[in-house]
Amino acid sequence: MTETAATGVIYGPREGYRDGLTRGLVLDLHRRMVRIRLFEESSGKLVETGDMPGFLHLYVGQEAVAAGVMSVLGDADQITSTHRGHGHAIAKGAEFRPMFAELYGKTTGYCKGRGGSMHIVDMSRGMLGANAIVGGGIPIAIGAGFASQYRGDGTVAATFFGDGASNIGAFHESINMAAVWDLPVIFVCENNGYAEFTAQSSHMKLEDIAERAASYGIPGVVVDGMDALAVRAVALDAVERAKSGAGPTLIEAKTYRYFDHQGIKGMRIPYRDPAEVEAWKERDAIKILEAIGTESGLASTEDFAAIWAETQADITDGIEFARNSPDPDPADILDDVYTV
Amino acid sequence: MTETAATGVIYGPREGYRDGLTRGLVLDLHRRMVRIRLFEESSGKLVETGDMPGFLHLYVGQEAVAAGVMSVLGDADQITSTHRGHGHAIAKGAEFRPMFAELYGKTTGYCKGRGGSMHIVDMSRGMLGANAIVGGGIPIAIGAGFASQYRGDGTVAATFFGDGASNIGAFHESINMAAVWDLPVIFVCENNGYAEFTAQSSHMKLEDIAERAASYGIPGVVVDGMDALAVRAVALDAVERAKSGAGPTLIEAKTYRYFDHQGIKGMRIPYRDPAEVEAWKERDAIKILEAIGTESGLASTEDFAAIWAETQADITDGIEFARNSPDPDPADILDDVYTV
Amino acid sequence: MTTRELTYVKAFNEGMHQMMASDPDVFLIGEDVAGYGGVFHMFDGLLTEFGDRRVKDTPIAEQAIIGLGVGAAARGLRPVCDLMFMDFIGVAMDQIFNQAAKMKYMFGGAVSVPLTITTAGGGGMSAAAQHSQSLEAWLAHIPGLKVAMPASPYDAKGLIVGAIRDDNPTIVVLNKKMLGVKGLVPEELYGIPMGVANVVREGTDVTIVAIARMVVEATKAAKELEAEGISVEVIDPRTVQPLDTDTIVTSVKKTHRALIVHEAVEFGGIGAEISSQIQESAFDYLDAPVARLAAPFSPVPYAPILENAYMPDAARIAAKVRALVERS
Amino acid sequence: MTTRELTYVKAFNEGMHQMMASDPDVFLIGEDVAGYGGVFHMFDGLLTEFGDRRVKDTPIAEQAIIGLGVGAAARGLRPVCDLMFMDFIGVAMDQIFNQAAKMKYMFGGAVSVPLTITTAGGGGMSAAAQHSQSLEAWLAHIPGLKVAMPASPYDAKGLIVGAIRDDNPTIVVLNKKMLGVKGLVPEELYGIPMGVANVVREGTDVTIVAIARMVVEATKAAKELEAEGISVEVIDPRTVQPLDTDTIVTSVKKTHRALIVHEAVEFGGIGAEISSQIQESAFDYLDAPVARLAAPFSPVPYAPILENAYMPDAARIAAKVRALVERS
């Protein structure tokens, strides 16, 4: 008996995926990523200083995945997300004011202060919510994709989940059902190498989670999750496939989170080698895109600096807005339990 | 993108798996299968005539799977089973008297009348129980396998489940965990082509469920589930692998159930082509083994006839015993909820 | 407005047919609900009438079945997701209580989840511990969910229609042993709103609040007791969430005695909540402690002789009522 | 017999250490319980002390985690399976209620399942709707299961030891907001058996039955009320299944008034069962209806200002007690 299964995984985007790159696209992806980066850094600090309640699972390091996938989706396309959901929301177009307000637990927040970080939502942009249950959003996404197919409206759904989540039952059930019914759903596994503090090698015997696609008779694609253009390219293929009626795709984006599982720093035990962290930071997604932009001549250092600055201003505005927003009234505590 | 994943599945047992066949083995496998066949036919009839309560998921047609696997296990090895569990129990050595008594709901039954068909158990033979929840027995089996590894006692665990069950979350979670920890567990998928009335092609996009093994980095083996010797051969390899510390194997046995999902006949809708049923019956496992026995000269028609007759006598005895056994006393209804 | 006799399951089935005909956003998924029409015939004929876009057999994957319903409902469709036996809820519970039920609240009201889950509960079939349970107490304890338990053919139709029309996640629990029970059912489409109890029978001495099939047993007991001069009011809450406390309390204020009957185990059953509410709201009216009659604290046993002893029935209900009357 | 101050979580941790040292059949599995020692430090030091054969990190796969425990327990080991947050129970419910709890009964007594499940429940951390729940009412409604809810460091140690020693599947629910609470804890190994309530404080006017952290709030309220001349008896059932009804009823027969307090939503909470049992057993002793104080019927909200309003506290408990005393 041979113990190594042959694999049907596709590696990386198709050749020439950077061809025809435009200035607009570079700046669009850059803006999405910078917005995530700064939002996460600032909100992480606000919790650390005790200014903001709750606990946060920060997305820093993984920006290229959300930015790349979201850049091929429209507002009518739906996504479901995870406990690490800010990045998905921001890349999908969520605004800082109601996001910060939500983290501050204010009435002006996306959830009116009811949900907080782990339930960030923006229905108007097809962001069907973060989810505090690992794997919890995956079945919901196939429902969104089912609605697309049922209505024939040409929309698709994407669901984000981690390497750890790919071991939970809900993943298996959902991707199989989506495959059987050719639902227009993109399964995006953000493999950052760890489920909390447990390394991938301790939670599965695979190197490439995309291999699991074969169990459902659908394509599995591995992509560099630090290259937003590569992510975008494979996402485009998957969306095309979904829209053509051919069904779902499993995309595995190899990526990394820079901060701790929760919060910025909290490494109680040294579960990651500092050298490993540094090596990943060397391949920072924003740096990579900025290099592509300047080397291709499509964008300048000044263009990027402007985005950083303008985003920073947005951050300041968002925090200010949140702080000045009204607290919810405990008298309303029973509102919105039911639709009446 | 290519849609057909390459597959690492192993087909059939190794070459020469019938070499060195003995008379003892032929008769042993035959006896196990005949005992299942007659038990199932008679109990099916007893429910149809209203003599016995409950509803039964009969194992007729699939005998070679239970017989083949159980023939390589000892009493100290553990199994978990399904709603279709009589065959597993009998092949593992369960006796007719307490089995019939259980179906009749008598105190002399394996479960003292508390469990019935779907909870048949025989702890003394490592039969850890049938299970009325699809996939419910799979996590329990990895626990039994864990105990083997923890104690280092050289035993293994096997878990039986259907094609339909391979789509449920518990399967995915359990086989992954068993793989990660190299647990001595054999996953036996009895692919009879249907989950109740739903054909395999409607519940997954795979032909070979054994392909799913690759998702867990373990071997997947497809075997003819109508050939008890073939099943035995692949089970032997899997047990050897498990005992060597190399971890689990996924075996897919292609088989068929002759009767309806539940009971003998109840085909309210023609969900199976009668020609398909007949084609499978042509390859009946007991017929195949009898032919091997007589052709090899290891056993005679008379030998087989004796087994049929002796088993029939056992059936009669078992039913008689069950009918004459005492009913449980409702006053004891709360016994055995807790260990005190 | 023609009314005729239908079985409980046919009445339910008619409600499904009419709702699917009247609203193109209603669809049905579940195990063997299409080709086979559901193992209890609940969905007979729907595939033929509405086609395989709207009526679909699924893999065995209850998390995906319910979750798909949650996602589709959040996008404005009105899914009906079947969970064949109520006992299977354990493999799909997260999608029910953490997702479907909480989504609206967690999202600050930004979404509605008009999902209907259908399932079959209850014992009496020798189906043993994993195919006979009554778990409504769990469901009623989940803010955001509604839970209907029809106890007649009329309600089987009215409550499935009411549930599908309701904009909240709602579970309709059919009772397996009632599937063949007959009763009068109007032909036209009608819905029973969630939260409106049915006073099945009026009486003055004792109020029985009965759940699901126990309504039938309680009514039997009430007739028996009438002959003895004990006048029993039988109330069927129809939905245990929301619970029509007003109707129940008003009745007890009149009768001064109450008995709650259900099939689920007594400890932690919905009867505990009803009992508590009664004594909280009608304490000064009570001539005897509020009583409960339910299953003993064990899994459902297989042997018919044990299962019969396990489930409350008319005789035991009557005995309990007599004791209540004698007490005061 | 040295006794010293320990935090709740350290006391629990000591119990784990001592049980693993005393019984080689005890092992621990769960997400991040080994290398990290559990996200709440519950399992600190166990990997170092007992090695990776007995202390194991799992994939995220709660069905497999609990199910593995069931199978290993059926083979005579004494597994401790951690379910990080109580809210995650929905993905593993089948293994808990249909398998672990029913196995012995379904199999006619042929097996015991000495499984311990550890988890953390309760609110007060701004962890929102899916990380703050108190779901003990579900668990207490399952025949075959036992459910412990320590409300002090002493009990955190004693109940985890008692649970591991118990031959039945038992869930120990730690309260997240109590992790750092200090109290006196003996150094030696001791176990508290399941089903024995703790009379935390004696009193004569009102009995408060409080669950988990509410014991602390109730005790605070009792002290406040003492100054007002109201004497409150505080009872901590310690385990909600089995429930020590005797101790509770005896107390209420003395005080004639009862209030039950818990963090879970009131509707269908364990308070309903306790209330029902009190009025069934002590009806003639009651000077006022048995009262309940618990969470309103909504998911747990995120904003601290909402969550504070959501959870019962000493002030609201005291107000409720005053109302009870004034009523009669």
Ligand SMILES: Cc1ncc(C[n+]2csc(CCOP(=O)(O)OP(=O)(O)O)c2C)c(N)n1
């Ligand atoms: C069902 C469930 N189990 C466990 C958890 C606790 N938990 C939250 S995040 C996490 C790790 C998730 O790992 P992964 O899926 O790789 O996502 P990442 O955190 O790396 O983004 C765990 C175990 C949970 N929220 N839900």
Ligand SMILES: Cc1ncc(C[n+]2csc(CCOP(=O)(O)OP(=O)(O)O)c2C)c(N)n1
């Ligand atoms: C969790 C769960 N879902 C659904 C069922 C109902 N059910 C019982 S058997 C069965 C089909 C099982 O198919 P398969 O696994 O192929 O086994 P087979 O019946 O063919 O032996 C179904 C859906 C169940 N018992 N448990």
Ligand SMILES: [Mg+2]
């Ligand atoms: Mg990860």
Ligand SMILES: [Mg+2]
């Ligand atoms: Mg099958």
